[in-house]
Amino acid sequence: MTHSKIILTIAAVLTLTACADKNPAVASLTIKVTPPADYSASETIHLVGSFNDWALEGDQAYPLSTDKGELSTTIPVTEKNVFFTLVKNKNWQLMPANEMAKSQCIYLHQATGDDAEMAVHIPLWTGDKPLKTAEPSLSGNIVQHKDFTLPQFARSSDIDVYLPKSYQHNPDKTYPVLYMLDGQNIFNAQSAHSDEWRIDELLEQLTAAGTLDEMIVVAVPNSVHRWVEYNPWDFKDRDGKAAQGQGELTIRSIKDTLKPFIDSSYRTKPQSANTGLAGSSLGGLMAIYAALAHSDTFGFTAAFSPALAVENMHGKNVLFEAIKQQQTIGNSKIYFDMGQMEYGNYEQIEQLNSLLLKQGFQAENLKLVKDDLGRHCEVDWSRRFPGALKWLQAGI
Known part of the structure; x- marks a missing residue:
């Protein structure tokens, strides 16, 4: 081997060694x-x-x-x-x-x-026979309204209402109201599909500490037809077939039937600025829809990990298309968030934010949270809930 070749060989080895040092095992x-x-x-x-x-x-x-x-x-x-x-x-x-x-x-x-x-x-x-029965886990003052009639769907549903600590002791005080979808998962481990949100425990702790203001929370459970009842627009179902969304009926069942009952039964602040709607996944899609189409009723909404992959039969994102076609913009405050792993990146949630701003929503009325540790489950939605509610309560 010539002298020059030896030098080149040594240089190549040194280069490989340097690369290995920069890229450890x-x-x-x-x-x-x-x-x-x-x-x-x-x-x-x-x-x-x-x-x-x-x-x-x-x-x-x-x-x-x-x-x-x-x-x-x-x-x-x-x-x-x-x-x-x-x-x-x-x-x-x-x-x-x-x-x-x-x-x-x-x-x-x-x-x-x-x-x-x-x-x-x-x-x-999942699907196995339980080894033990889940125990009830209600905390604080929760009133249960069994078989509450929802004429919009010709059925009844069990409604749970969380009342703040001061409710019984301060008869002159009125309270904002937050309606939460997938209500069976909100307060009670026994009824929850997987984990519960623990909203009752969170509010008991955080309001006692002065971190959050007191409010009434109404848990509205879904039915077996959740996929249809939590889609505000016509969409392509999991089998690729056309499906008619009934999300408007879901909002109407709250707006026209449940809210009047709550306002007449409890000491609420009925104005839109004091009325909110929150949900996760498809429920998050519904929360954004409420801000778009029913800001006269819901002055603040929270969409935890909103479903951003629902398409119409033309392959277009139903939410993005609805925002582009929105004629009027209300004054609703919208909190929305996403975990990075849910879609692999933040592109879609950022696109949602851009579309809302482009359509006329004021930046101060939008709060986007990106959670690098966020997963698509109640455990993480519950973890983000206090921050969401604290931002939404500002100005109420």
Whole structure:
């Protein structure tokens, strides 16, 4: 080998070494899983998450393997926050549930840059028979109105009303009212689909500490037709078929029937500036719709992780199209948020914010929160609730 070639070879080695120093070995996360007691070796369990684009098939799939009776798998950690869950038999309907057979939130691992282990216990899969019954978890003064008639849907619904601590002791005081959709998840672990929001506990603590002002909260549960009743516009359903949204009827059931009852039964501040609507996911879509179409009733709204993937039969985003066509802009305050993992980035929620501003909403009436740790579940919506309500209460 000539002298020049030796020099070039040494230079190449030094370059590779320098590159290696700049790109250290990727850290790993080993996830060890304790499956339900009736687990069978014939079942498959796959780990899916942000690290593999939630893939169940192909080269990106991560099936759990058994080693000395322990189920585990190891994944590379290339991002600060790793979101993941587990799927049984490649069926998205079979995911981790707690002992009450209620679905659990997506798991979160916050990386430190070092190799790590994480233990996950799965009591049940969604759809399994519960191991125990969920206990009631109501706190404070909650009045339950059983079988409240909603003529808009020709059915009845159980309505729960949270009254502030001072309500019984201060008969001259009146209160703002917040209506919350998916009401079965708001106060009570027993009725919640998965986790509850714990709004009663939060308000008891935060109003006692003076962090939040007192208000009445009315929990309005959904029906088995939630997908239709929480869509304000006609849309393309999960099977690609045209579906007629009944979201307007849902708002009318609150505006024309429930709100007059609440205002006549309790000491409320009935004006629109003191009346709010909040919801998550499709309920968040409804909250934004209320601000667009019913600002005369709802002066403030909160949309937690609003559903931003609903399309019409032309493949257009139903919410974005509605905003573009909005003729009049009310004075409603809108809080809306999103977790980064929910859509993989913040592009859609930023587009929503831009469209609202372009259409005439005042910047001071909009509050966008981006949550890098946010997941699509009640646990994180509850965590963001105090901040949302504190901003909305300003000026009430």
